[in-house]
Amino acid sequence: METQAIDGGFANPVFDAQAVFRAVMDAMARPGTIQPCGGLTVPPAPLSPVAGAVALTFCDNDTPLWLDPALQASAAAKHWLGFHSGSPLAHTPADAQFALVSSPAELIALENFAQGTQEYPDRSTTLILQVTSLSSGENLLLEGPGIEKAAMLAPTPLPRHFVEQWKQNRARFPRGVDVILAAPEGIACLPRTTRIKTMEA
Amino acid sequence: MNIQATDIATYNFAYLDEQTKRMIRRAILKGIAIPGYQVPFASREMPMPYGWGTGGVQVTASIIGPDDILKVIDQGADDTTNAVSIRAFFKKVADVAVTTETEKATIIQTRHRIPEAPLHAGQVLVYQVPIPEPLRFLEPRETETRKMHALEEYGLMHVKLYEDIARHGHIATTYAYPVKVEGRYVMDPSPTPKFDNPKMNMSPALQLFGAGREKRIYAVPPFTKVVSLDFEDHPFEIQKFDQPCALCGAEQVYLDEVILDDKGGHMFVCSDTDHCEKRREDGHRGHMAPENESRASPSSSAGPSPRKDGEEEAPTLTPPSPRPLRGEGKGEGQHQTFEKSREAE
Amino acid sequence: MYVAVKGGDAAISNAHQLLADRRRGDRSVPALRLDQIVEQLALGVDRVMAEGSLYDRELAALAIAQARGDMIEAIFLVRAYRTTLPRFGYTLPIDTAAMQVERRVSATYKDLPGGQLLGPTFDYTHRLLDPEIATGTPVAEPERREAEAGWMPRVSEILAHEGLIESDGELPEDHVTGDLTREPVEFPLERDLRLQALSRGDEGFLLALAYSTQRGYGRSHPFVGEVRIGEVEVEIDVPELPFAVPLGRIRVTECQMVNQFKGSAKVPPQFTRGYGLVFGQSERKAMAMSLCDRALRAREFGEDVVAPAQDEEFVISHSDNVQATGFVEHLKLPHYVDFQAELGLVRGMRAEHEARKRGDDQETREAAE
Numbered sequence: 001m002e003t004q005a006i007d008g009g010f011a012n013p014v015f016d017a018q019a020v021f022r023a024v025m026d027a028m029a030r031p032g033t034i035q036p037c038g039g040l041t042v043p044p045a046p047l048s049p050v051a052g053a054v055a056l057t058f059c060d061n062d063t064p065l066w067l068d069p070a071l072q073a074s075a076a077a078k079h080w081l082g083f084h085s086g087s088p089l090a091h092t093p094a095d096a097q098f099a100l101v102s103s104p105a106e107l108i109a110l111e112n113f114a115q116g117t118q119e120y121p122d123r124s125t126t127l128i129l130q131v132t133s134l135s136s137g138e139n140l141l142l143e144g145p146g147i148e149k150a151a152m153l154a155p156t157p158l159p160r161h162f163v164e165q166w167k168q169n170r171a172r173f174p175r176g177v178d179v180i181l182a183a184p185e186g187i188a189c190l191p192r193t194t195r196i197k198t199m200e201a
Numbered sequence: 202m203n204i205q206a207t208d209i210a211t212y213n214f215a216y217l218d219e220q221t222k223r224m225i226r227r228a229i230l231k232g233i234a235i236p237g238y239q240v241p242f243a244s245r246e247m248p249m250p251y252g253w254g255t256g257g258v259q260v261t262a263s264i265i266g267p268d269d270i271l272k273v274i275d276q277g278a279d280d281t282t283n284a285v286s287i288r289a290f291f292k293k294v295a296d297v298a299v300t301t302e303t304e305k306a307t308i309i310q311t312r313h314r315i316p317e318a319p320l321h322a323g324q325v326l327v328y329q330v331p332i333p334e335p336l337r338f339l340e341p342r343e344t345e346t347r348k349m350h351a352l353e354e355y356g357l358m359h360v361k362l363y364e365d366i367a368r369h370g371h372i373a374t375t376y377a378y379p380v381k382v383e384g385r386y387v388m389d390p391s392p393t394p395k396f397d398n399p400k401m402n403m404s405p406a407l408q409l410f411g412a413g414r415e416k417r418i419y420a421v422p423p424f425t426k427v428v429s430l431d432f433e434d435h436p437f438e439i440q441k442f443d444q445p446c447a448l449c450g451a452e453q454v455y456l457d458e459v460i461l462d463d464k465g466g467h468m469f470v471c472s473d474t475d476h477c478e479k480r481r482e483d484g485h486r487g488h489m490a491p492e493n494e495s496r497a498s499p500s501s502s503a504g505p506s507p508r509k510d511g512e513e514e515a516p517t518l519t520p521p522s523p524r525p526l527r528g529e530g531k532g533e534g535q536h537q538t539f540e541k542s543r544e545a546e
Numbered sequence: 547m548y549v550a551v552k553g554g555d556a557a558i559s560n561a562h563q564l565l566a567d568r569r570r571g572d573r574s575v576p577a578l579r580l581d582q583i584v585e586q587l588a589l590g591v592d593r594v595m596a597e598g599s600l601y602d603r604e605l606a607a608l609a610i611a612q613a614r615g616d617m618i619e620a621i622f623l624v625r626a627y628r629t630t631l632p633r634f635g636y637t638l639p640i641d642t643a644a645m646q647v648e649r650r651v652s653a654t655y656k657d658l659p660g661g662q663l664l665g666p667t668f669d670y671t672h673r674l675l676d677p678e679i680a681t682g683t684p685v686a687e688p689e690r691r692e693a694e695a696g697w698m699p700r701v702s703e704i705l706a707h708e709g710l711i712e713s714d715g716e717l718p719e720d721h722v723t724g725d726l727t728r729e730p731v732e733f734p735l736e737r738d739l740r741l742q743a744l745s746r747g748d749e750g751f752l753l754a755l756a757y758s759t760q761r762g763y764g765r766s767h768p769f770v771g772e773v774r775i776g777e778v779e780v781e782i783d784v785p786e787l788p789f790a791v792p793l794g795r796i797r798v799t800e801c802q803m804v805n806q807f808k809g810s811a812k813v814p815p816q817f818t819r820g821y822g823l824v825f826g827q828s829e830r831k832a833m834a835m836s837l838c839d840r841a842l843r844a845r846e847f848g849e850d851v852v853a854p855a856q857d858e859e860f861v862i863s864h865s866d867n868v869q870a871t872g873f874v875e876h877l878k879l880p881h882y883v884d885f886q887a888e889l890g891l892v893r894g895m896r897a898e899h900e901a902r903k904r905g906d907d908q909e910t911r912e913a914a915e
Contacts, residue, residue: 243729
């Protein structure tokens with residue numbers, strides 16, 4: 001387990017982190033687009049290479065990190081994150097600057113995370129959801145800043161009643177959480193400004 | 202005494218340490234997610250003074266990678282001293298490719314202008330911002346302006362603009378003209394002329410704003426509504442110039458006034474030097490363009506006369522001259538020298 | 547891909563060359579060595595360390611030489627270097643009661659435990675220019691006595707014993723000491739951040755503000771409880787070790803200002819504190835800081851905030867000379883694009899004004915006819 005905790009970080013920390021950041025920045029700026037993840041990690045299960053890369057890009061000892069129960073249960077993943085990022089674990093989801101979610105379908109409600117305040121809406125949690133695909137889930141129609149007319153995304157798995165939860169998140173604007181979707185094919189983002197409609201509606 | 206040059210000379214890629222970059226990157230991400238909201242960030246002291254673009258430099262340093270192509274403009278020009286200096290900084294600390302061509306750049310850092318050529322998707326425009334708070338000159342207190350943004354209470358701004366109308370018949374703000382982003386936050390576009398405001402609206406490029414001294418980062422994502430504040434009976438209008446660029450003949454661009462003599466002689470030329478050069482390369486000619494300009498040299502700014510490469514120093518920055526400089530004498534002599542040289546001029 | 551832009555490059559490089567030339571000055575005069583600056587311009591070095599927030603005499607001396615003696619420029623050089631340094635951790639609070647005191651004076655007691663120690667002060671020098679310094683006349687060794695090892699109680703502790711002075715201030719148990727170089731400032735500030743800002747603040751600005759409180763703009767009835775200068779041990783906790791690890795010694799100046807306070811609805815009558823602490827030897831700065839600290843505590847004591855020195859946003863937002871000099875001096879950068887916009891506006895408004903005036907004249911004439 002010792003080597004598992006130490007191996008598998010960025011091969012080239014400066015340039016890998018820059019490449020992953022640009023992918024996330026572009027994905028956040030243009031919701032619905034899928035940006036290839038520029039640098040990969042080899043973390044212990046159940047953490048995925050892309051989600052691990054996103055975590056190492058943004059998290060350090062200044063950012064309390066919340067782990068979902070599946071990650072909490074993995075001593076190897078916790079050690080790996082601790083060794084490579086130095087992030088302290090958040091006591092509650094409301095204390096978290098980032099939340100790393102390996103099993104989105106079982107995620108607690110979004111409203112449990114830090115939403116920021118009306119004065120400081122930036123003080124909210126950014127959720128990193130580890131999904132298996134960005135194209136094989138239910139089709140979501142996206143509108144809002146960063147999207148010229150409309151964009152489409154079909155991530156899976158998603159938290160329960162995600163579209164309804166997201167509508168509530170949107171209603172809290174400028175407060176609310178932002179979501180980074182880490183999939184094997186790359187990164188997509190849902191900033192709090194994005195409006196989601198299901199195709200049936 | 203362990204100040205070896207090598208100790209001091211080892212800096213990280215793009216100057217900033219990785220922890221600082223992560224902090225700035227987190228702020229940028231929040232800025233994009235909350236368009237127009239000023240995200241506080243722990244701005245660092247940079248190796249250039251506050252006011253010289255430390256905010257923009259920190260943003261650029263945090264996003265730039267080895268594959269980027271950087272353009273830096275100040276007042277629309279690539280060859281203004283500070284633009285040259287910032288470009289040289291990134292060449293040095295990030296070994297990044299640089300360009301003057303708007304079209305080819307992936308990151309454009311700017312002070313006071315938005316390029317004339319339309320930006321495209323994938324480009325990032327980084328603004329250097331002196332005072333990020335659009336309400337600051339109406340209410341100097343951060344504690345108050347923060348509340349106003351929180352409550353979306355922008356009445357004060359409308360009152361100010363309306364007072365202009367009452368006094369002058371129109372709004373008397375010509376640059377740093379406030380905008381509303383996506384119907385929520387009132388934002389300072391940085392001291393760009395209001396001529397450039399419409400370019401911010403629904404731009405395909407990502408716009409990032411860095412204010413180093415004031416420790417704020419904000420953003421306008423691509424395809425985001427950016428509306429200049431106005432009134433139904435006094436709609437927003439941009440500056441109009443009643444003549445085209447004297448060098449390239451361009452209309453509907455922002456022009457600089459170049460003084461030709463001390464008798465009121467002047468000409469108007471493109472503020473965007475790259476745009477002007479491109480047009481001249483394409484054969485466009487203004488009424489004061491040199492007759493047989495074989496090619497637009499990449500170094501020539503839109504000055505009144507084409508200059509040769511390397512001849513372009515501002516007169517105040519010329520190397521030491523052999524004659525004794527003014528003010529080096531002592532006592533009365535200094536005064537006399539000064540008087541004399543004034544007469545000579 | 548690289549496209550050279552030559553004009554500005556050449557100008558900048560020539561300017562830098564000229565600057566280097568002027569910095570060196572007459573080549574027949576020996577170049578200053580850093581140890582000369584450290585030893586003989588020590589208070590300048592101290593100021594650069596204090597406002598540069600970096601305790602390193604050689605670096606400060608280098609900055610002074612590089613800045614041609616421009617102190618704010620030197621402070622800026624040190625700050626820009628400091629910002630790139632990795633943080634290994636935060637030291638434990640220094641204990642100034644355990645200071646190896648070189649100077650210690652109290653204005654509130656004639657004599658006190660530990661005594662009054664005049665030390666190396668300008669205070670009772672006659673300010674007569676001394677030609678012997680110009681000629682480099684040898685200087686005699688000073689009288690020395692063995693330092694009384696140990697502990698020198700602070701005046702505030704003597705007053706606290708009687709319950710006459712407020713306690714040293716409490717922060718919540720879980721309060722993490724702030725660091726404004728790592729976190730953006732959010733108003734209102736806790737006192738820790740305020741003191742950090744003041745400690746880095748411009749000496750001249752704080753001096754002027756402190757002076758203003760004495761002249762009635764936020765009067766605080768101050769007495770110098772004590773000023774002490776000397777070396778203290780700096781220690782850091784290392785999680786792996788059961789004891790704090792000493793890192794070395796630094797010289798600091800500490801000022802405890804004792805202020806009379808009549809009491810308010812919130813607080814009983816008692817003496818209150820203003821605190822100043824700076825790197826190196828600078829009584830002026832430490833005293834000014836302690837006056838500003840007390841003035842900025844107005845709200846805490848339920849006093850009306852009526853004077854500039856009591857206004858936290860005003861004082862803290864403008865006390866940093868690197869920020870201030872940057873923004874003031876940036877006005878010399880080109881602003882011609884904005885100026886063009888203003889030119890257009892003023893021309894337009896003048897034309898309208900003329901037209902109105904002509905219209906009025908016309909009307910007057912018509913009315914007269």
